[in-house]
Amino acid sequence: xxxxxxxxxxxxxxxxxxxxxxxxxxxxxxxxxxxxxxxxxxxxxxxxxxxxxxxxxxxxxxxxxxxxxxxxxxxxxxxxxxxxxxxxxxxxxxxxxxxxxxxxxxxxxxxxxxxxxxxxxxxxxxxxxxxxxxxxxxxxxxxxxxxxxxxxxxxxxxxxxxxxxxxxxxxxxxxxxxxxxxxxxxxxxxxxxxxxxxxxxxxxxxxxxxxxxxxxxxxxxxxxxxxxxxxxxxxxxxxxxxxxxxxxxxxxxxxxxxxxxxxxxxxxxxxxxxxxxxxxxxxxxxxxxxxxxxxxxxxxxxxxxxxxxxxxxxxxxxxxxxxxxxxxxxxxxxxxxxxxxxxxxxxxxxxxxxxxxxxxxxxxxxxxxxxxxxxxxxxxxxxxxxxxxxxxxxxxxxxxxxxxxxxxxxxxxxxxxxxxxxxxxxxxxxxxxxxxxxxxxxxxxxxxxxxxxxxxxxxxxxxxxxxxxxxxxxxxxxxxxxxxxxxxxxxxxxxxxxxxxxxxxxxxxxxxxxxxxxxxxxxxxxxxxxxxxxxxxxxxxxxxxxxxxxxxxxxxxxxxxxxxxxxxxxxxxxxxxxxxxxxxxxxxxxxxxxxxxxxxxxxxxxxxxxxxxxxxxxxxxxxxxxxxxxxxxxxxxxxxxxxxx
Amino acid sequence: xxxxxxxxxxxxxxxxxxxxxxxxxxxxxxxxxxxxxxxxxxxxxxxxxxxxxxxxxxxxxxxxxxxxxxxxxxxxxxxxxxxxxxxxxxxxxxxxxxxxxxxxxxxxxxxxxxxxxxxxxxxxxxxxxxxxxxxxxxxxxxxxxxxxxxxxxxxxxxxxxxxxxxxxxxxxxxxxxxxxxxxxxxxxxxxxxxxxxxxxxxxxxxxxxxxxxxxxxxxxxxxxxxxxxxxxxxxxxxxxxxxxxxxxxxxxxxxxxxxxxxxxxxxxxxxxxxxxxxxxxxxxxxxxxxxxxxxxxxxxxxxxxxxxxxxxxxxxxxxxxxxxxxxxxxxx
Numbered sequence: 001x002x003x004x005x006x007x008x009x010x011x012x013x014x015x016x017x018x019x020x021x022x023x024x025x026x027x028x029x030x031x032x033x034x035x036x037x038x039x040x041x042x043x044x045x046x047x048x049x050x051x052x053x054x055x056x057x058x059x060x061x062x063x064x065x066x067x068x069x070x071x072x073x074x075x076x077x078x079x080x081x082x083x084x085x086x087x088x089x090x091x092x093x094x095x096x097x098x099x100x101x102x103x104x105x106x107x108x109x110x111x112x113x114x115x116x117x118x119x120x121x122x123x124x125x126x127x128x129x130x131x132x133x134x135x136x137x138x139x140x141x142x143x144x145x146x147x148x149x150x151x152x153x154x155x156x157x158x159x160x161x162x163x164x165x166x167x168x169x170x171x172x173x174x175x176x177x178x179x180x181x182x183x184x185x186x187x188x189x190x191x192x193x194x195x196x197x198x199x200x201x202x203x204x205x206x207x208x209x210x211x212x213x214x215x216x217x218x219x220x221x222x223x224x225x226x227x228x229x230x231x232x233x234x235x236x237x238x239x240x241x242x243x244x245x246x247x248x249x250x251x252x253x254x255x256x257x258x259x260x261x262x263x264x265x266x267x268x269x270x271x272x273x274x275x276x277x278x279x280x281x282x283x284x285x286x287x288x289x290x291x292x293x294x295x296x297x298x299x300x301x302x303x304x305x306x307x308x309x310x311x312x313x314x315x316x317x318x319x320x321x322x323x324x325x326x327x328x329x330x331x332x333x334x335x336x337x338x339x340x341x342x343x344x345x346x347x348x349x350x351x352x353x354x355x356x357x358x359x360x361x362x363x364x365x366x367x368x369x370x371x372x373x374x375x376x377x378x379x380x381x382x383x384x385x386x387x388x389x390x391x392x393x394x395x396x397x398x399x400x401x402x403x404x405x406x407x408x409x410x411x412x413x414x415x416x417x418x419x420x421x422x423x424x425x426x427x428x429x430x431x432x433x434x435x436x437x438x439x440x441x442x443x444x445x446x447x448x449x450x451x452x453x454x455x456x457x458x459x460x461x462x463x464x465x466x467x468x469x470x471x472x473x474x475x476x477x478x479x480x481x482x483x484x485x486x487x488x489x490x491x492x493x494x495x496x497x498x499x500x501x502x503x504x505x506x507x508x509x510x511x512x513x514x515x516x517x518x519x520x521x522x523x524x525x526x527x528x529x530x531x532x533x534x535x536x537x538x539x540x541x542x543x544x545x546x547x548x549x550x551x552x553x554x555x556x557x558x559x560x561x562x563x564x565x566x567x568x569x570x571x572x573x574x575x576x577x578x579x580x581x582x583x584x585x586x587x588x589x590x591x592x593x594x595x596x597x598x599x600x601x602x603x604x605x606x607x608x609x610x611x612x613x614x615x616x617x618x619x620x621x622x623x624x625x626x627x628x629x630x631x632x633x634x635x636x637x638x639x640x641x642x643x644x645x
Numbered sequence: 646x647x648x649x650x651x652x653x654x655x656x657x658x659x660x661x662x663x664x665x666x667x668x669x670x671x672x673x674x675x676x677x678x679x680x681x682x683x684x685x686x687x688x689x690x691x692x693x694x695x696x697x698x699x700x701x702x703x704x705x706x707x708x709x710x711x712x713x714x715x716x717x718x719x720x721x722x723x724x725x726x727x728x729x730x731x732x733x734x735x736x737x738x739x740x741x742x743x744x745x746x747x748x749x750x751x752x753x754x755x756x757x758x759x760x761x762x763x764x765x766x767x768x769x770x771x772x773x774x775x776x777x778x779x780x781x782x783x784x785x786x787x788x789x790x791x792x793x794x795x796x797x798x799x800x801x802x803x804x805x806x807x808x809x810x811x812x813x814x815x816x817x818x819x820x821x822x823x824x825x826x827x828x829x830x831x832x833x834x835x836x837x838x839x840x841x842x843x844x845x846x847x848x849x850x851x852x853x854x855x856x857x858x859x860x861x862x863x864x865x866x867x868x869x870x871x872x873x874x875x876x877x878x879x880x881x882x883x884x885x886x887x888x889x890x891x892x893x894x895x896x897x898x899x900x901x902x903x904x905x906x907x908x909x910x911x912x913x914x915x916x917x918x919x920x921x922x923x924x925x926x927x928x929x930x931x932x933x934x935x936x937x938x939x940x941x942x943x944x945x946x947x948x949x950x951x952x953x954x955x956x957x958x959x960x961x962x963x964x965x966x967x968x969x970x971x972x973x974x975x976x977x
Contacts (some may be wrong), residue, residue, distance in 0.1 A: 088852045088952055161849050167826055168809040168851055258827020264810065265825070300716040303724055329812055329847075330823045331830035334754045338747055345739045352735045353728065355696060360724050363703035368712045377700065384696050388689035391739070395746035397678045397753055398685065400820020401667040404812060404847040470665035470816045472847045475855035479931075482665055482843075527715065555715040 022543055022569065030569040034126075034539035036593055045593035047131035048539050049116050052138050054435060056113030059138075060106050063145060067101035068502060070094045075459075075495035078488050081480035091476035092159040097152055099162030100182065103278065104189045105145045107420060108231075111285035112196045114427060115224040117435065119200055121530035121537060122221050124209030124546040126567070126574045127590045129202035130195075132597045132632070137195040139601030144188020147609065151181040158182035161474065163275070164245070166256035166267045171249045180249060180612040183242040187608055190235045197231035200224055207574060208582040209529070210564060211548035218528050218551065219295075219302060222309050223288035226316040230277050230284070233320065238274035241267055250615050265330060272323035280319040282416060284312060286423035287354060290376050293426050294358050296526045297373040298365025301552055304357040311350035318347045328399045337396045344394030351387050355380060370524070371445035375426030378453045382422060386414025389464070404474075407467025413460045425452070425505065432512070433519030437535045440516060444508035448501050455497025462487035462494075527552035532561055545575055548582075596632035603628045665816055665843040671863065672818035673835040677749050684745055688738050753820075753833070761801040761833070764792065768804075768811030768824040768846065770955065771853040772917055772930040777873070786876045787905075789917030790930045792861045794836050795869040804830040809851060815844030815861050823848055836863040843931070852953030858931025879908025880920045880976050891972025894965045903955075906976065916955065923976045929954070941970045 022030065036042040036051070046052065073094055077086040086094065120128055128134050151157040158178045160169040169179040204225045208217070217225075244255040245267070254260035256267050295302050302308060324332065324340040358380065367373060389411040393399045402408060425448070432440045466487045471478060478484055522531035531554055533542050544563035550556040564584075567573045572590040577583055603625040610617025663669050670676040767774040776787045794800050804813050806824040813832065814821035817840075822832040846857035864872070883889045892909065895901060901911030907920040922928070926935055929951055933939040945966055947956040961969065 088855065092849075092852065092854075160851075165810055165849070168849070173809055173851065264827065299713055301718040303721070304728060305718070307728060329821050330825060331828065334750055338750065341746060342743055345743050348739060349732060349735050352692075353732060356699075356728055356731050359696070359699045359703050360727070362700070363706060364719075364721065364724070365707070365716065366710045366713050367704070367707050377704070380700055381697065384693060388693055391689060391742065392682075392685045395681055395685070395742065395749075397746060397749045397820060398681045400822070401675070401678055401682075401816055403821060404814075404849075468666060468668055470667070470843075470845070472814070472845055474849040477855050483663075525715065551718070552715070555717075 022565075026569045027543065030540055030543065031538070033568075033570060033572055036539065042593070044598050045135075045595050047127070047135050047591055047593055047597075049120055049128045049131065049134055050435075050537060050539075050541075052134050053113045053117035056109055056116065056138055056141070057435070059142060059145065060110035060113060063101050063105040063149075064110070065502070065506075066149065067098045067106060068499060070098040070101070072495055072499055074098065075492040077476065078478070079492040080488075081478050081485060083477055086476065088476045089159065092161075092474075093152065093157050095474060096158050096161050096182070097148070100148065100158065100185065101145075102416075103162055103282075104185065105141075105148070107282040107416065108189070108193050108278070109141055110424065111227070111282060111420070112193065112200070114289075114424075114431070115200055115227070115285065116196060118431065118530055119203060119221060119224055120207070121434075121533065121541055122218055122528050123204065123207060123212060124529045124532075124542060124548065125203065125207040126541050126545075127572070128199050129207060130199045132591050132594055133195050134199055135594075136597035136601055137192040137199070139598055140188055140195075140604055141192035143601060143605040143608075144185045144192065147181060147188065147605075148185040151178070156181060158185075163271060164242075165271075166245060166248075166264050169245060170256055171252070174249075177612055180246065183246045183249075184608050184612055186238060186242040188605075190239045191604070193231055194235050197228040197235075200228040201232065204228070205579040206576050208577050209546050209548050209575075210577060210582060210584050212582045214580050214582075216548055216551050219291035219305065219308055219312075220288040220528070223284045223291070223312055226312050227281050227284045227288075230281050230316050230319060234274045234277035234281065236274075237270050238278075241270035241274070244270075246611065250611065265327070265332075268327050268330065269323070272326045273320075275326065276323040277319045279412070279415065280315055283419040284315065286379070286420040287312065289423035289427035289430070290358060290379055292526070292528065293372040293376050293423075293430050294361050295552075296430070296524050297368045297370055297376075298361045299368065300361065300365040301527070301555075302357055303360040303364060304353075305551065307353050308357050311353045314350040315347060318343055318350070322347065322394075325394055325399065328396050329403050334396070341394050341396055345391055348387060348391050355384060370429075371440075371442055371449060372426040372430040372524075374446065374449045375422050375429070378449065379418060379422040379426070382414055382418030382453075382456065386411055386416075386418050390415060402467060404472055405467035406463040406471045406473060409473055410460045410463035410467065413456075413463070417456060417460075422452075425449070428505075428509075430524065431530075432509075432516075433523050433535050434530055435536060436513060436516075437519055438512055438516030439519050439523060440512045441508050444504055444511075448504040448508065451497055451501035451504065455494045455499075455501055458494025459491050459498055460494070462490045466491075522554065525554075527555040529553060594632070596628060599628045600625070600632055663817075664841060665845065667816040667820075669817055671836060671838040671840055671842060673837055674753055674819035674833065675817055676837070677752055678820055681742075681746055681749055685742060688742055692735070692738060761799045762795070763801055763803075765803040765805065766792070766813055766824070767807050768813070768850070768857075769807045770809065770851050771846070771857040771951070773813075773857070773859045774807070774917070775859075777876075784877065786873075787918045788876060788921065788925070790859045790927065791925050792859065793869055793872050794834070794861060794863050795866040796836050796839050796863050798866070799833055799835040802832045802834060804832060810848050811846045811850050811857070812848035813844065814847040815842055815859075817842040818844075818861065818863075821847045836861075839863050839865060841926075845931070853951050856930055856932045856951050858927070860926045860931065862926075875924075876921055880906045882908075883972055883975050885971065885975070887968050887971040888975045889972075890965075891968035891970070894961065894969050895972060898959055898961065898965070900959070900969075919973065919976060921976055923974045929956075937970055937974050940973055941966060944969055 036046045077083050077091055156177050158181055160174060160179055164182050167173055204221055247253045248256055254262045256262045256264055291302050321343040322340050325344045328337055393402050393411060429440050429445050466484055469483050471484050519535045521534055529546055532546060544565050547562040547564050567587060573587045574590045576585045576588050578585055607617055607621030607625055610621045667675055670679045763778045765776040765778055773790050775792055778785050804822055804824045806826045811824040812821045818836055819834045822830050840863055842861045844859045844861060846854055883892050896910050901913055903913035903916035905912050905918045928935055928939055928943055932951055943950055947954050948958055
């Protein structure tokens with residue numbers, strides 16, 4: 001099956017296979033087979049994971065910007081005591097929008113977007129396992145995001161916090177549709193995120209290149225696999241929480257009414273059973289980026305591959321055992337609380353192991369100080385503070401003082417920005433050439449890094465002190481004289497720096513898209529398979545399927561990468577392989593572009609938006625949904641000449 | 646009564662730091678929690694310094710050897726030993742912290758119920774109802790947004806909510822505890838130092854979550870007893886004609902529908918009990934210091950001062966309004 005590859009047309013720096021060609025006729029046929037229809041129609045019907053990932057990235061980043069503007073507004077409001085820039089109502093809406101957007105519309109989708117782009121490339125696959133489902137995910141996500149923000153613009157946006165605790169979000173204290181919009185936005189984004197998670201899990205288990213056994217799977221792919229499995233296990237809990245809330249509001253059920261046997265604590269358990277793993281769902285992809293960047297720029301594989309993988313799995317497990325640390329102040333039994341303290345603290349161990357391995361990699365390697373590596377150092381310096389304050393708030397008694405204060409605001413911004421956004425900007429700098437074919441400017445990147453790093457510390461470090469001085473979260477204003485003013489002013493100043501830094505990034509992207517240096521296949525001499533194809537990759541990813549015999553295939557094979565042929569060029573075919581040993585099993589047809597995912601997303605949107613106003617939407621909304629799903633799953637006749645060989 | 650109240654107002658609202666912070670404990674519970682904070686700061690600080698030292702070392706060591714061909718993965722026994730030692734250190738550190746935390750938690754849970762002072766605090770959007778439930782029922786009384794406690798004696802505070810979830814938090818005295826509809830929580834507080842402390846709702850509870858504060862006045866037992874005896878009295882009868890007119894306005898213009906003033910016809914249960922309002926340090930749950938001017942402002946424009954508050958704008962003429970202020974400020 002494997003065969004010695006053709007001689008490259010020209011010498012290549014490291015095992016790239018993009019220059020190795022099929023017969024010209026076969027190449028043209030492959031191109032034609034995987035090509036999308038042109039124009040806007042092509043945009044609607046495409047199932048190319050790279051196109052969909054790019055639009056996911058752009059959309060999620062836009063919402064990052066909007067939520068960031070909200071943060072700037074809040075910082076300006078809090079820059080002095082008794083400020084009247086924002087009203088109480090507006091401030092409450094803005095902090096709700098900030099949290100909701102950052103968690104549901106930015107952090108989770110953008111991490112999934114990077115994975116959707118890179119995972120098939122890193123495992124040498126032609127496509128995702130379910131390309132149409134992927135297209136559907138994006139449209140549903142977009143509809144949910146628009147629902148939330150159009151609601152905000154029409155002044156019917158949610159104002160009960162990103163956590164929407166009952167009874168404040170319930171029928172009695174939140175009349176109108178603000179909370180319904182929040183609850184249905186959850187449904188939209190969670191459907192989308194679950195679909196992506198299922199897609200990635202299947203792709204990673206079933207579509208790896210021949211030879212990429214589990215022990216050769218890159219750390220990046222491991223992290224995305226664990227993230228996806230966590231997503232599948234965690235997200236149903238929040239959909240349940242929000243659906244029961246909708247049901248209480250719309251159908252007068254009493255799940256969260258203690259007078260009728262319901263319980264408000266039930267909501268909190270369901271929400272945090274999702275809410276805590278959620279943090280790791282955002283943070284594990286960050287670790288994935290850090291591992292990739294550290295290896296490439298240290299010029300050696302990450303130290304301790306096996307401890308790294310085991311640590312990630314341990315984080316995935318422990319993440320489900322510590323949700324109650326968000327509820328220590330609700331008066332649950334003390335002995336029970338202690339277990340959650342232990343679990344919350346225990347997660348510091350696998351995190352500490354990984355920090356050790358990255359520093360050891362830098363220590364043992366020959367680090368090249370390109371911008372992505374700066375982000376990694378910024379990540380370590382910042383994230384470790386967040387991890388340590390996490391150990392602090394894991395203690396029940398100490399948490400009773402720190403919970404719901406600015407100390408916690410500082411803590412989770414250190415964890416989430418330090419642990420996910422620093423690596424994400426590093427990842428943008430690192431993979432931008434693969435996404436677009438051009439390099440981002442290093443100079444602008446370094447400016448952006450330093451402004452962001454200093455701005456971040458200025459914004460969030462003083463918040464630790466504010467919390468210790470007794471400032472609670474989610475207050476739209478505060479009295480003077482409690483000693484809070486100077487720290488709030490520093491934080492606001494830092495916020496402006498952060499905003500400037502992100503602006504530099506946006507300009508850098510826009511300029512580099514047109515004028516950036518052409519990247520070539522592998523500008524950083526990276527070890528993993530995504531660098532073995534052109535930048536940006538063709539719709540079919542690889543002309544020939546790579547064959548893997550090590551964890552760093554492009555470093556192992558400096559001249560020529562072993563490949564195999566046998567997939568059809570006349571129709572869309574992907575290779576499926578066995579879950580652990582990645583032995584080729586079969587050639588599977590991969591779907592053509594299709595309008596049905598888009599139509600299904602529209603039908604889903606009709607149902608979900610309708611239920612904000614009437615329970616009957618479930619009934620009549622089911623009709624269009626049934627029609628489009630029938631269309632989507634209509635059995636296809638085999639095309640003439642398309643029979644499998 | 647007047648002097649401590651205004652002194653408290655001055656402390657709380659006119660520039661005194663340290664009245665709302667866990668770093669300056671004035672209660673047994675806050676003090677034992679503070680020991681965890683100190684321990685955490687040292688242990689976590691130690692680990693942070695180690696990480697940064699390792700990072701700096703790794704960068705410094707390689708300052709001249711940038712780039713080159715990629716190295717193969719190596720088996721490095723030294724590194725493996727390092728990882729094992731590092732993991733063991735983390736394990737030991739966490740064990741120390743978790744154990745200490747566990748024992749402090751046990752100490753907070755142990756009760757001194759025998760001779761505790763019994764209070765019930767109920768959270769409403771956006772104020773605190775405080776009921777002292779000592780002795781036989783006629784000896785119970787109610788106030789709002791202020792708590793007086795005798796120093797050195799444990800107060801057992803029952804926490805309930807009248808609407809949404811709130812959280813009772815007076816950081817100088819103890820950690821926070823939520824007030825959840827349908828649930829009954831209890832918090833023991835043992836103040837150890839005389840003083841005036843500020844507390845604030847710590848769970849987001851809607852529009853005016855930011856303006857839901859309360860004052861805790863810790864005082865010697867004798868002074869507390871005097872305060873309590875005074876609170877048990879019905880409201881004083883207005884002496885001046887102005888205040889008498891104010892009382893008429895108060896009762897005829899719907900104020901009494903929501904507010905109680907003991908000893909008068911005003912018996913509403915929806916809003917803070919005003920029997921001794923003038924002796925309290927603040928009004929509108931810590932929104933403003935108590936003064937005639939603040940009372941006048943609050944009565945004429947509650948929705949401007951605390952938008953969304955349940956206190957409606959009641960249309961009053963200037964004469965009526967100043968009469969009501971005269972009446973209320975006579976309620977010592």
